[in-house]
Amino acid sequence: MSLINVSNLTFAYEGSYDNIFENVSFQIDTDWKLGFTGRNGRGKTTFMNLLLGKYEYGGTISADVGFEYFPFPVENKEDMTLNVIEDVYPDYVHWELMRELSWLQVSEDVLYRPFASLSNGEQTKVLLAALFLKENSFLLIDEPTNHLDMEGRQLVSDYLNTKKGFILVSHDRAFLDNCVDHILSINKTNIDIQKGNFSDWWENKQRQDNYELAENEKLRKDIKRLSDAAKRTSNWSDAVEKTKNGTTNSGSKLDKGYVGHKAAKMMKRSKSIEQRQHSAIDEKSKLLKNIESFENLKISQLAYHKSxxxxxxxxxxxxxxxxxxxxxxxxxxxxxxxxxxxxxxxxxxxxxxxxxxxxxxxxxxxxxxxxxxxxxxxxxxxxxxxxxxxxxxxxxxxxxxxxxxxxxxxxxxxxxxxxxxxxxxxxxxxxxxxxxxxxxxxxxxxxxxxxxxxxxxxxxxxxxxxxxxxxxxxxxxxxxxxxxxxxxxxxx
Structure with a gap:
């Protein structure tokens, strides 16, 4: 067991004004099986490329393991599959390779066929088997399910469940639930790690979202109450201020000193309430920072003239x-x-x-x-x-x-x-x-x-x-x- 330490990670693409990551810090145990989730465009693949050292970044990433990326880039897909595996890991042991392939239900004859002649599912399984043979490597597995049918997904998910030491990007809930023990999530404002599978993480997220929404609702009502009070106080203060040079309803002259003191007191109270209102608004801005928008979509399909x-x-x-x-x-x-x-x-x-x-x-x-x-x-x-x-x-x-x-x-x-x-x-x-x-x-x-x-x-x-x-x-x-x-x- 060792740790991957990410400290104050900050990164933006060249020419971009927006940071994808800003002062992000967390630790990963290299024995964990991490599911990596987050909405499209949040930076999952970017983060894996940072681990691989492909871009310059601020902060530090330190690890005692090497990182390997799936899918491994195959330069010449017309090469025999055995040669592709040798490119992935020249020091592989044949019986260990055959053990991995048997767990993935891949027959030995695929090794002696051109890699291009393999189905997408077979290519996925062969590359995974080769990469998991590499010792002291932490695998970064980027969406392996996209070329797998339902049966293939179940097989690969069962295979990954027997392994450890990887980050897996997948948006297939059942696939993740079967083979991960931690979730690494890129949220709107931070990166978070939780123990458990995807369903555990989603349940916790909904609970946290509901708590924040309830807090926000209470705050919204409080802001409205403060706003209404500030408005009433301001109107009261203005009304008193206007009577400074006026008279009472009975026609007698007003005590300007008394009225001025009263107006100042009202203004001070109005300002105090206004400050409380702004403080409440500031507090509100700190809430809902990671609640994902989940707005309803619509579709208006044309009615057909027959059933x-x-x-x-x-x-x-x-x-x-x-x-x-x-x-x-x-x-x-x-x-x-x-x-x-x-x-x-x-x-x-x-x-x-x-x-x-x-x-x-x-x-x-x-x-x-x-x-x-x-x-x-x-x-x-x-x-x-x-x-x-x-x-x-x-x-x-x-x-x-x-x-x-x-x-x-x-x-x-x-x-x-x-x-x-x-x-x-x-x-x-x-x-x-x-x-x-x-x-x-x-x-x-x-x-x-x-x-x-x-x-x-x-x-x-x-x-x-x-x-x-x-x-x-x-x-x-x-x-x-x-x-x-x-x-x-x-x-x-």
């Missing part, structure tokens, strides 16, 4: 000699939220392409409803570029509504001025979801919409779908999201 939107009957899709799915039949009816489920490569994206009208070779019957309007969220984000105003105009969106949705998904206004290509992967995915929520469509089709998206935003999207019950066909490997959202599961 059934589309029907697939005995659909088989092949690419050359390879059949990716066979004899798939299901219907899409209004109000259904259909989860397309199956292992990677089982044809989920091909089915989506067919329904979206892309040219694809298939047999069987696909019967879409007439004039059916579809809003589609793709897996990939690499095509996104330009500013948000141009993006809204290009996709015929209500710009103010589009940006309002992004604000609710924790976009700072400063992000609106940046090029979309400079966004984090999670922020790019939010752009696609916000666009889809603005679309006037009968059917929404989302292909792995939650990749890279933070947990709180996932919960917002869940609440939206449960409240408005739009017709939705989706592929998603987040088990908890699927269980909460789907009304029907189509297994491929």
């Amino acid at each position: 059934r939107l589309a029907e697939l009957e005995n659909i088989t899709i092949s690419y050359g000699d390879k059949t990716v799915c066979r004899d798939i039949s299901f219907t899409i009816d209004q109000g259904e939220r259909i989860a397309l489920s199956g292992k990677n490569g089982s044809g989920k994206s091909s089915i989506i392409k067919l329904i979206c009208g892309e040219p694809i070779e298939y047999t069987g019957q696909y019967r879409p409803g007439s004039q059916l309007k579809i809003s589609y969220v793709s897996q990939g984000t690499s095509h996104l570029q330009g500013n948000l105003t141009d993006f809204a105009r290009e996709h015929d969106l209500d710009e103010s509504l589009f940006k309002a949705i992004l604000r609710k998904l924790d976009f700072a206004r400063v992000q609106f001025e940046k090029d979309i290509s400079a966004y984090s992967e999670g922020q790019k995915k939010k752009v696609l979801i916000a666009r889809s929520l603005c679309d006037r469509a009968h059917l929404h089709i989302w292909d792995e919409p939650l990749n890279f998206i933070d947990v709180i935003s996932r919960m917002q999207i869940e609440e939206l779908l449960l409240e408005y019950a739009p017709t939705l066909l989706f592929v998603e490997h987040d088990r908890e999201f699927c269980e909460n959202i789907s009304t029907k599961v189509v297994e491929l």
